[in-house]
Amino acid sequence: MTEPFGARLRRAMDERGPLCVGIDPHASLLAEWGLADDVAGLERFSRTVVAAVADRVAVLKPQIAFFERFGSRGLAVLEKSVAEARAAGALVVMDAKRGDIGSTMAAYAESFLHRDAPLFSDALTVSPFLGYGSLRPAVRAARESGAGLFVLALTSNPEGSEVQHAVRSDGRTVGATMLAHLAAENAGEEPLGSFGAVVGATLGDLSSYDLDIGGPLLAPGIGAQGAAPADLPRVFGTAVRNVVPNVSRGVLRHGPDAGALRASADRFAEEIRAAVAAV
Structure with missing residues (x-):
């Protein structure tokens, strides 16, 4: 039986530090690297990032949209990058933010969470805003394959608050409701559950939310979006x-020099370790 994602993630975080590096090959970043905005540039970018940091960071997170814009050839690059990253020991979180109902959600789950799928990843980001129950096919698929999910809960984009901070009839916000669902999914799982939440590092004091969900919290916002590793204890508290x-x-801007990419990732990882150790 495959070891659950949460256990594999806990070990990777303890051994390599908890840093996740995004692979976001948007056109402006390709240009900064001196690469053409085409499939060849996409492949050079992605494989450079994987080769530079996949053997040292806990998680790599490709944003699928930047590959999909090149059609089937872009997805072929993504397949190779995912396979190479996992072979180097990094866990791969596919940032696809899929969300739908019934058989469609099941098909999305099969695309990313079935072990024989070309884009099989260790975890997948999903959107619960058709109702948390709409994610059930993805939850089942993740459990069967030993994969995980990261569910949007309290995202870093300003627009997210109109949905995520909305108050339900029971007095809880939508975001708090998603956290409670995830805590239930992870109940009894040790050392870490496989069902995590996406919670922005730029949101400030979140002490009114119960972030101790028994699973991981994927925290965008470090670096270019304005949050720093030192902010993490203030935002996340005991979680x-x-x-x-x-x-x-924050890491990718140092490319295409592989040594500079590695040095930046190592620096962020050490700053994060220090911030967490101080709690």
């Missing part, structure tokens, strides 16, 4: 040990 901070541009 900070389970936080997986995501850095994209």
